[in-house]
Amino acid sequence: MPPVEALAIREVDRPGRLSDQVVAALRAHIESGELAPGARLPTEQLLGERFAVSRAVVREAIARLKADGYVETRQGAGAFVAARPGLASFRIGHEGRIEARELAQIFELRAAVEVAAARLAAERRTRGDLAAIRAALEQMARALVDGAGGADGAVADDAFHRAIATATHNAYLHRFIEFLGHHFSESRRLSWTDAGRRADQPHAAQREHERMYAAIARGDAAAAARAAEDHLRGSAARLGVGSAGRRAPRGGQMHG
Amino acid sequence: MPPVEALAIREVDRPGRLSDQVVAALRAHIESGELAPGARLPTEQLLGERFAVSRAVVREAIARLKADGYVETRQGAGAFVAARPGLASFRIGHEGRIEARELAQIFELRAAVEVAAARLAAERRTRGDLAAIRAALEQMARALVDGAGGADGAVADDAFHRAIATATHNAYLHRFIEFLGHHFSESRRLSWTDAGRRADQPHAAQREHERMYAAIARGDAAAAARAAEDHLRGSAARLGVGSAGRRAPRGGQMHG
DNA sequence: CCCAGCTAGGCTGTCTGACAAGCTGCTAAG
DNA sequence: CTTAGCAGCTTGTCAGACAGCCTAGCTGGG
Numbered sequence: 102m103p104p105v106e107a108l109a110i111r112e113v114d115r116p117g118r119l120s121d122q123v124v125a126a127l128r129a130h131i132e133s134g135e136l137a138p139g140a141r142l143p144t145e146q147l148l149g150e151r152f153a154v155s156r157a158v159v160r161e162a163i164a165r166l167k168a169d170g171y172v173e174t175r176q177g178a179g180a181f182v183a184a185r186p187g188l189a190s191f192r193i194g195h196e197g198r199i200e201a202r203e204l205a206q207i208f209e210l211r212a213a214v215e216v217a218a219a220r221l222a223a224e225r226r227t228r229g230d231l232a233a234i235r236a237a238l239e240q241m242a243r244a245l246v247d248g249a250g251g252a253d254g255a256v257a258d259d260a261f262h263r264a265i266a267t268a269t270h271n272a273y274l275h276r277f278i279e280f281l282g283h284h285f286s287e288s289r290r291l292s293w294t295d296a297g298r299r300a301d302q303p304h305a306a307q308r309e310h311e312r313m314y315a316a317i318a319r320g321d322a323a324a325a326a327r328a329a330e331d332h333l334r335g336s337a338a339r340l341g342v343g344s345a346g347r348r349a350p351r352g353g354q355m356h357g
Numbered sequence: 358m359p360p361v362e363a364l365a366i367r368e369v370d371r372p373g374r375l376s377d378q379v380v381a382a383l384r385a386h387i388e389s390g391e392l393a394p395g396a397r398l399p400t401e402q403l404l405g406e407r408f409a410v411s412r413a414v415v416r417e418a419i420a421r422l423k424a425d426g427y428v429e430t431r432q433g434a435g436a437f438v439a440a441r442p443g444l445a446s447f448r449i450g451h452e453g454r455i456e457a458r459e460l461a462q463i464f465e466l467r468a469a470v471e472v473a474a475a476r477l478a479a480e481r482r483t484r485g486d487l488a489a490i491r492a493a494l495e496q497m498a499r500a501l502v503d504g505a506g507g508a509d510g511a512v513a514d515d516a517f518h519r520a521i522a523t524a525t526h527n528a529y530l531h532r533f534i535e536f537l538g539h540h541f542s543e544s545r546r547l548s549w550t551d552a553g554r555r556a557d558q559p560h561a562a563q564r565e566h567e568r569m570y571a572a573i574a575r576g577d578a579a580a581a582a583r584a585a586e587d588h589l590r591g592s593a594a595r596l597g598v599g600s601a602g603r604r605a606p607r608g609g610q611m612h613g
Numbered sequence: 614c615c616c617a618g619c620t621a622g623g624c625t626g627t628c629t630g631a632c633a634a635g636c637t638g639c640t641a642a643g
Numbered sequence: 644c645t646t647a648g649c650a651g652c653t654t655g656t657c658a659g660a661c662a663g664c665c666t667a668g669c670t671g672g673g
Binding site for chain 2: 652653654655
Binding site: 374375376410411412413414431432433434435 | 626627628629634635636637
């Protein structure tokens with residue numbers, strides 16, 4: 102919870118751009134089903150009157166909804182709600198904010214791809230990949246003994262996970278991991294400073310990092326996957342992120 | 358600037374919107390590093406003169422780049438390249454087109470999340486979840502015997518995977534699987550029609566689907582993961598999608 | 614009655630000009 | 644030397660206009 106609060110203090114009561122408000126309003130109408138797929142939106146002029154803004158602002162809002170796949174426009178015909186709204190892009194959080202209960206679910210998604218990445222990295226890493234991973238590992242080790250380099254530790258932590266993503270030689274997997282990691286940069290920084298350091302969290306994480314590196318270095322895909330799984334579970338626990346869903350009584354083995 | 362001229366010549370049958378061309382040109386400049394993170398973009402008026410378009414078009418282009426996290430604007434100061442460009446949203450393909458070599462990598466990403474989803478679905482599925490999965494399974498079975506319902510089969514195939522995603526009770530995992538599946542709808546349709554049917558592809562896929570359902574129904578997470586893995590591997594083979602990266606020889610010797 | 618073709622109105626896409634809000638660097642007063 | 648204020652520039656917003664395109668409805672012939 103605290104990490105999320107820390108994220109939320111960025112901006113106070115900025116009204117924000119007018120187009121942002123129009124985007125939010127229209128998207129809400131679409132997601133609520135009030136504007137069903139295939140339905141035609143009011144004309145730009147009418148929307149401008151409804152929201153009391155100029156047509157330029159309405160056009161900017163519709164352009165963004167179009168880019169995200171919520172609406173499609175046809176010159177001369179009008180703007181229509183897409184058949185499957187919002188599937189043109191994948192985003193996280195609402196207007197930059199991430200709720201606490203969402204965090205657990207996002208973390209579970211992150212675990213899925215990072216475990217797969219560790220497995221693939223073990224199978225495909227080159228010498229250069231290994232050197233990059235080890236470099237990040239050693240930088241984190243230095244940050245641990247230095248005691249002052251909290252920010253450096255967080256940066257190296259980020260670099261470690263990115264280096265593994267690179268070693269998969271899969272551009273999309275790489276980019277998705279960077280995308281997810283981007284939204285965790287703040288909480289990662291907290292682990293490496295103040296409260297996190299006192300709780301010895303970086304030392305625990307570092308032991309898990311070393312297991313991951315060792316498995317990837319010797320090309321043991323199954324062990325790399327297990328080590329990544331343990332690390333992600335450990336990270337979730339350190340962040341205070343619980344399980345994302347209910348556990349069924351049976352079939353609970355986590356290692357396949 | 359030549360890039361704009363080249364774009365205008367390239368598309369004869371579909372000129373495309375002017376703002377799309379400006380977006381593509383600016384994004385290319387950013388991704389190539391020509392416009393480094395933190396650098397200030399030319400003013401809107403200057404960009405309008407360079408691309409020979411009005412300021413309104415430039416503004417629309419910058420609004421989209423801003424939404425995708427490529428640039429940040431500050432009123433009165435200017436527009437600046439973001440520190441980590443493009444990490445505000447995750448997209449697939451360039452302007453709607455997906456290259457063949459990209460398909461293998463995207464499929465690998467999809468496999469990672471769908472296998473994780475099958476595992477979680479086995480742990481968390483409710484009676485209602487199971488009923489939805491079984492309904493899609495039976496609809497595919499009917500499409501197989503009907504012989505004429507190719508389109509229905511593809512729809513049910515989609516529904517099957519979505520129902521499993523729902524059973525994870527993880528909104529983000531669900532949404533990401535829908536996002537990925539959205540870009541595979543065309544190829545899934547092909548498997549269920551004409552060439553795919555003659556090659557008996559739907560029957561092979563159905564056997565894999567049934568294994569997945571059985572494992573999820575009895576709450577066997579490990580078996581569900583294995584069945585999903587086999588199914589995704591089978592789907593990739595049926596689509597003619599090869600491995601996304603090089604496989605290391607057994608024992609994991611390094612190469613490169 | 615039915616249908617093909619045309620026409621008129623409306624909508625999005627683009628352009629132009631203008632003003633408001635906010636930032637930056639320079640300058641002049643203290 | 645410090646600092647408050649000013650001037651110029653840039654983004655944000657508004658208003659009006661026209662071109663390209665689509666659709667509904669009318670019209671005329673079959």
